[in-house]
Amino acid sequence: MPKNRITFQWIDPxxxxxxxxxxxxxxxxxxGLELEPSVFPAGPQMVKFADVLGxxxxxxxxxxxxxxxxxxxxxxxPFVLDDGQTVRGFHRREVPSGExxxxxxxxxxxxxFWDGVLSKxxxxxxxxxxxxxxxxxxxxxxxxRYTSHFGFIDHLSHPESPASKKQADPLYRHNIREYNxxxxxxxxxxxxxxxxxxGIGESxxxxxxxxxxxxxxxx
Amino acid sequence: xxxxxxILLAIAASLFLAGKYNGLVRVRRRLITEAxxxxxxxxxxxxxxxxxxxxxPIRHEIEQLALAGSADPLAHDGAARILAAAERLRDxxxxxxxxxxxxxxxxxxxxxxxxxxxxxxxxxDDVNVVMKNGFPVIPRGLKRKxxxxxxxxxxxxxxxxxxxxxxxxxxxxxKRNLP
Numbered sequence: 126m127p128k129n130r131i132t133f134q135w136i137d138p139x140x141x142x143x144x145x146x147x148x149x150x151x152x153x154x155x156x157g158l159e160l161e162p163s164v165f166p167a168g169p170q171m172v173k174f175a176d177v178l179g180x181x182x183x184x185x186x187x188x189x190x191x192x193x194x195x196x197x198x199x200x201x202x203p204f205v206l207d208d209g210q211t212v213r214g215f216h217r218r219e220v221p222s223g224e225x226x227x228x229x230x231x232x233x234x235x236x237x238f239w240d241g242v243l244s245k246x247x248x249x250x251x252x253x254x255x256x257x258x259x260x261x262x263x264x265x266x267x268x269x270r271y272t273s274h275f276g277f278i279d280h281l282s283h284p285e286s287p288a289s290k291k292q293a294d295p296l297y298r299h300n301i302r303e304y305n306x307x308x309x310x311x312x313x314x315x316x317x318x319x320x321x322x323x324g325i326g327e328s329x330x331x332x333x334x335x336x337x338x339x340x341x342x343x344x
Numbered sequence: 345x346x347x348x349x350x351i352l353l354a355i356a357a358s359l360f361l362a363g364k365y366n367g368l369v370r371v372r373r374r375l376i377t378e379a380x381x382x383x384x385x386x387x388x389x390x391x392x393x394x395x396x397x398x399x400x401p402i403r404h405e406i407e408q409l410a411l412a413g414s415a416d417p418l419a420h421d422g423a424a425r426i427l428a429a430a431e432r433l434r435d436x437x438x439x440x441x442x443x444x445x446x447x448x449x450x451x452x453x454x455x456x457x458x459x460x461x462x463x464x465x466x467x468x469d470d471v472n473v474v475m476k477n478g479f480p481v482i483p484r485g486l487k488r489k490x491x492x493x494x495x496x497x498x499x500x501x502x503x504x505x506x507x508x509x510x511x512x513x514x515x516x517x518x519k520r521n522l523p
Binding site (some may be wrong): 319 | 365366387391392411412417513515
């Protein structure tokens with residue numbers, strides 16, 4: 126009987142000590158729960174979320190597969206919840222504060238749901254940047270097949286990366302645009318953006334990015 | 345001179361409209377943030393209180409109501425659904441003598457005050473049943489129009505057909521994935 130697999134990005138060479146340690150901790154915690162780490166090889170460059178999920182689906186050993194962020198630690202086996210029908214999102218617990226985080230850092234996705242629904246309309250999102258969980262969670266909610274769980278993953282608190290929160294970051298802006306396009310096609314809630322041009326901020330339009338690039342070059 | 349005045353006027357109007365739009369976006373964004381945080385708080389509270397005397401179907405119903413609203417808090421009564429879930433949970437906690445987390449109460453109050461500007465909140469009222477020609481009738485609500493029943497049946501049939509088709513796809517996939 127093959128072991129169930131947990132897929133996550135393995136960044137090598139890893140630019141920071143924190144992430145290097147976190148990856149190693151995750152791998153250990155996965156093996157400690159009698160599961161098999163299935164690593165998506167990546168360099169310091171960002172990769173597309175759809176590629177990582179597709180990789181996880183290909184290597185699925187059962188009726189569902191699991192993807193998680195590289196900097197969490199597994200504290201329980203998510204496959205105990207697998208019913209082959211429902212997408213399950215897992216909220217992380219921050220260490221040392223013990224607070225639960227609103228974002229979702231691990232998903233258990235039934236193969237059938239991936240093949241029949243998710244893979245049919247994949248937004249072009251960067252993994253590790255903002256709002257990837259908005260897409261996956263909403264795609265499953267819209268089909269009435271989502272539920273969430275707490276207490277399966279821990280995360281050592283650290284300062285947030287610009288790609289996840291800073292509105293001027295190109296990866297952040299790309300993900301917002303792509304998510305909004307997907308949301309418009311599928312009738313999900315969009316990320317509200319204003320049009321505050323004077324400082325060349327706020328609007329996620331590609332024209333804004335173009336103007337901003339022009340301003341930076343002219344400086 | 346006239347052209348310059350017109351251009352200035354156009355710029356002023358654009359700035360004014362942009363300001364109005366940004367203000368609107370700010371309020372809508374705040375509502376989305378608060379509603380989504382309320383959805384998260386509802387689900388977290390359910391998780392943190394496993395001994396809360398709610399049977400499983402009620403817990404599931406509250407969670408799914410909150411989640412359904414979070415797909416789009418600004419449309420389809422999304423925020424109102426999240427609020428309904430939060431208020432239901434609060435009432436159940438109160439009934440069992442639990443302390444309501446302050447962040448939950450604060451967000452319920454905020455959403456209750458802001459949502460009516462965007463979405464119709466159904467007011468709870470007593471149903472008044474009267475007898476008419478020997479039959480019980482509820483003398484309220486919209487008047488039924490011609491073809492309303494047909495429309496409702498059609499919509500229900502389409503919804504069920506979509507659900508059956510998804511279920512059969514999933515069953516086929518599961519069969520295929522069996523070792």
